[in-house]
Amino acid sequence: MLGALGEELSYNQTPLRTAAERLSRRSAGAARDFLHAACTYMEAGLPPPESWARAAEELRAFEKTDRQELASLAYFLGGSDIEGQRATIGRCLRALEERRHYAVEKRDRLSKVYRTLGVLAGMAAVVAAL
Numbered sequence: 154m155l156g157a158l159g160e161e162l163s164y165n166q167t168p169l170r171t172a173a174e175r176l177s178r179r180s181a182g183a184a185r186d187f188l189h190a191a192c193t194y195m196e197a198g199l200p201p202p203e204s205w206a207r208a209a210e211e212l213r214a215f216e217k218t219d220r221q222e223l224a225s226l227a228y229f230l231g232g233s234d235i236e237g238q239r240a241t242i243g244r245c246l247r248a249l250e251e252r253r254h255y256a257v258e259k260r261d262r263l264s265k266v267y268r269t270l271g272v273l274a275g276m277a278a279v280v281a282a283l
Contacts (some may be wrong), residue, residue, distance in 0.1 A: 158242065169205075170195045187223070189242055202227040218219035 157176055170192060187208050189221035192203030205227030209220045220243055229241040 168199045183212060186214075187212045216252070219249060219252060 157179075158172055173188045173192050173195070177185050177192060180188060190211055191201075191204050191221035194207050195201055199203075199207070206224040209223035209227070212220055212223070215223070226241060226245045229238065
């Protein structure tokens, strides 16, 4: 979603509200909900950075740190030149990707622990039944 937003803002020089509307139609799930909420706030008259930040805070599908990263991104979109916006989106994408990688590692590590606990519990039940 952020990569596509960066392209819309950079190459097409599309205003943030228009870019968010286009992307919300092409997105699904949490990304669609986030972009739709941001567009709704902008239509209500809130400035784009505040609209983006409020929509990010409402996004419960993401962790708090991810929501904060998206909210902070809003203050740089539209407030700098095209290269500055692209660099900011790139930094945000890298930060989110690092957190995603960490979450995958944590999930894998915990799944091994729970699988081992299940095996041990099953063995304990067999021993107790004897």
